[in-house]
Amino acid sequence: MDLEHNNSYWGMNLKWPSNFQDIIQSKGTLLAQRFLVALDNKEPEFVQKVAEELWMKIWSRDEPIGKVENIKEVCKKLKIPDFDTIITEINSEKVKNQLKQNTDEAYNLGAFGIPWIVVQKQGKEPFYLFGSDRLHILCNELECEYQGPLKNLKKN
Incomplete structure (x- = not known):
């Protein structure tokens, strides 16, 4: 009911993911978090838009964000420049350490x-x-x- 009350108050259309366990807990959001860190290092002006889009994929459209293909979809939609290069940074020690910090x-x-x-x-x-x-x-x-x-x- 909390989600419904918030939808009404904020004028949004959020919904609980159909398989929360799979989308959030099993596949997780670590890849997306690392991408946001890498993006902040290269194209910080896009971080908020990408974070919002990733959030809407899960909480409004019931779509996954746990794979590189999901991240690429967001980047294409938002026209993020040179996103393939940024994606290669996801598994770098620099990005991992920065997210840990x-x-x-x-x-x-x-x-x-x-x-x-x-x-x-x-x-x-x-x-x-x-x-x-x-x-x-x-x-x-x-x-x-x-x-x-x-x-x-x-x-x-």
């Missing part, structure tokens, strides 16, 4: 889900927020108005 950093900060938001204001101790249901707190701390889900901006 990123994961260790999140773990050491106490991250336990997404979105995990670190709020660091100049001259103050950082604090951490978890979940989209905390966005109003983030806006309060940034001293900006929280405008809610902005469903009117939804892309179909």
